[in-house]
Amino acid sequence: MKAAALWTYQKERFPLAKTVPLLAVFSAASLCASAEMAGRPLPEAWAFVAAFMAAMMLFFQMRVCDEYKDLDDDRRYRPHRPIPRGLVSLRQIIALGLASLPVTALAVWLWHPPALWLLALVWLWLAAMTAEFGVAAWLKARPLLYLVSHMAIMPLIDLLLTGIEWMPGGGATRGIWLFLALSFVNGCVLEIGRKLWAPQSELPGVETYSRLWGPRRAAIIWAACTALSFGLLLGVGAVTGAFWITLALGGAGFAACLWAARAYAISLTPGAEKRMDTVAGLWVFACYAIAGFVPVLIRVL
Structure with a gap:
């Protein structure tokens, strides 16, 4: 994959200029809020690094899953997007997504290995979302339920991020x-x-x-x-x-x-x-x- 093509892809589908600041605040705020709610001191700097890396990788994995499940619709209705127009291939993007999995697990494991259970829960829900819970047509015919089922991954991600603080810190409030x-x-x-x-x-x-x-x-x-x-x-x-x-x-x-x-x-x-x-x-x-x-x-x- 050419670097220029990958750079264009990220600008269009995973813009780092917007994503990095938002996820940096999201991940750091999750740790701070968890600690403040429990009256604990803030965790060490490495906890913030682990949370940010986990958030970045997970949100990229969500993008990769969207590219996979929406490819037919993109080819039909949004041919201007990077994969349908041939800028990058779906195989290349999936390969990057798979490569990000061990990076995510390593970031969590290096800080607090038991938190891997929370990461597994996020991945389980993401896999179910990608498969549209096995009822794609039924779910798409009910947009509100579709929204709720897919947005449910957000508190699961935040459960992981706050867990990076509360699991070694003595528990959540x-x-x-x-x-x-x-x-x-x-x-x-x-x-x-x-x-x-x-x-x-x-x-x-x-x-x-x-x-x-x-x-x-x-x-x-x-x-x-x-x-x-x-x-x-x-x-x-x-x-x-x-x-x-x-x-x-x-x-x-x-x-x-x-x-x-x-x-x-x-x-x-x-x-x-x-x-x-x-x-x-x-x-x-x-x-x-x-x-x-x-x-x-x-x-x-």
Whole structure:
């Protein structure tokens, strides 16, 4: 595989410029939140390295699985994507995905070998997702259930990331479920937000939530998911002793999300479509930064 082709592939399908900062915050915040909820000191630096490597590899593996299961639809409806247009082959991408498996396991094992059980749980769900749970046609005919079943991998990934802290640290607190639920809802925020398109952008055979529910209703549902995410963020803030700062910072971000959703519903343009994708990513980034880092700063300062 030529380096130039691989570089183009990552820009289009796994953009490191966006993915690395988001996953760095996501993984570090997971460890910080787990420790703060339990009143423990932060783990050693190598725990953060292991969590980041695991997150990066797992999200790449998710992309590889998507390339495999969506190839027929991509060839038919999205021939501009890297694999259908021949930039790289599916075999090459799968080979990279397989090569990332031992890297993931090694990162977890070097820090805390028992956490490999949590990694196995993520891989088991990812394999089931790739096989569409053996009921592909039935599941695709029920888009909401499809969304829920696929976003369920997010709290499983976060169970692994927080487990990198709590397994050697003495166990998870009961409040950890708030952070795991936040990951599930934030997955929905990202997934719905990137599929709120302008009418002129809709493509035959490509499922979007703006087509499924209608743009305005889809914007309301996305805003409701963001509201639920904000509520869970406040719950995490309450457990970690950072409720009021979480309310102030999160409230400002939530207001921006509502403004973006309203602007999209009023003006269904490609610009509004792009803004929704951007705002969804920024909201999730802000959620993890607030949940994980604000309590640490309060304690340190």
